[in-house]
Amino acid sequence: MTYEWLVRIITNYWPMFIRGAGVTLLISIIGTIIGAIIGLLIGVIRTIPMPERGPKRVFLKFVNFLLSAYIEFFRGTPMIVQAMVIFYGSALVFNVYMDRILAAIFIVSINTGAYMAEIVRGGIISIDKGQFEAAQAIGMNHPQTMLNVVLPQVIRNILPATGNEFVINIKDTSVLNVISVTELFFQTKSIAGNNYRYFEAFFVASIIYFVMTFTVTRILRYIERRLDGPDSYIMIDNQMQVERPEDALRKKGQN
Amino acid sequence: MENVIEIQHLSKSFGANEVLKDINFSVKKGEVVCIIGSSGSGKSTLLRCINLLERPSGGKILYNGENILDEKHDIFKYRTKLGMVFQQFNLFENHNALSNCVVGQMKVLGRSREEAEEVALKFLKVVGMEQYINARPKQLSGGQKQRVAIARALSMEPDVMLFDEPTSALDPEMVGEVLKVMKELAQSGLTMLIVTHEMGFAKEVSDRVVFMDKGVIAEEGPPEQIFNNPKEERTREFLKRVLNQM
């Protein structure tokens, strides 16, 4: 009986499942990317060396206070509650009826941003002091040091944590059904309700969630490995006179 | 010859700990000056004050006659005029050997990639590392890393090179290759200020040796004086101690 229902639900409703999974992926991809960017920006701001005195110091202190408040608040409250407050709050207070998908992306982004900010800050702090000093010693200022030396290393180091956030987001967007975003959980609930077949519908949903998170995890692993580059380097041999370093450079310049 | 760097009444404290006290000395163009002294005497701190990795607590640092501690002085531009070589190499982990030497030239000096790579390659050859341009820091030995770090500093074409115990973190068999490069640089007329524990090297290459003890310059003079005929009791004791260890 159950098996027949399973087949029937899949054959009748697969477009709805796919659409739901698509929305879930869309929200979690964009939310993770925007969240990671928010996290990077905040992480960089929060690690700006504090000037010893002057108005700049006061301003930076104030900004840091605001950023800490943001981080603490969003880490300290459930996303399901944030979704309700932001979605209904914006309607009530500002009279703005947000597009539900946009609202969802907004909520996931700022939520992820709060988590990523701490991850990035940890990543920056864990970079060896010598890297900063070497960059300063050749005359780089703080932004140049960050862009050319520190952040590339931080991004590599936080990639696993970012992937983890992405996977969490794929799962946690399900709470956004409370503001009727048509993501996978919401779609499944409709399908289940229409047929009074909760087990079968949610069994299909669980498989789809798993396939999504599993695939994403694998892809991220692959990217990490690619970023680490080859294990060995190509030695440019002068004695052979086949290719001098200059030629290697020129060749590199051409392609 | 004019002074490239002149230090007047320089002091530095970390909290209540006065690490440098009324330091006065100068480096002339083309001169090779070695700083020796026991651990904790403030040698690194002095070097780090000179390129402003540490903010001095008092005194003046004149670079070509201008006090770089003036508020309005552009410290970023000043730092490009000083090359720094660290004990721990501090190569940029996310760049390969070539790129380590190129990134500063492009981002700070505004050179084009072609020009920067040409300059980088020239100095990688000077240190004998031109075969390793593709290697990442992780893949190099300590001595190789330090030679790339020297090339990175030279690529900025600084007026003065500062070395802070460049061979102290190296395995004994790699010390030679780095000292050899530094000797060649010294002979080429580069202005160098070197903190070192390698007494033989200091004796051989320096025009002048500065002996530091407990945050002050205890004695300063030509290597013959410092090593063969020190005037100060403290210098004599220090040398006896380090030379006995060898």
Ligand SMILES: Nc1ncnc2c1ncn2[C@@H]1O[C@H](COP(=O)(O)OP(=O)(O)OP(=O)(O)O)[C@@H](O)[C@H]1O
């Ligand atoms: N950032 C810092 N904060 C507090 N104290 C410091 C700091 N840096 C150095 N010191 C102190 O300053 C003194 C001099 O240190 P410095 O590193 O200049 O000595 P050094 O002569 O280079 O010694 P070594 O030969 O071991 O490298 C030491 O007592 C050290 O503890």
Ligand SMILES: [Mg+2]
């Ligand atoms: Mg030291």
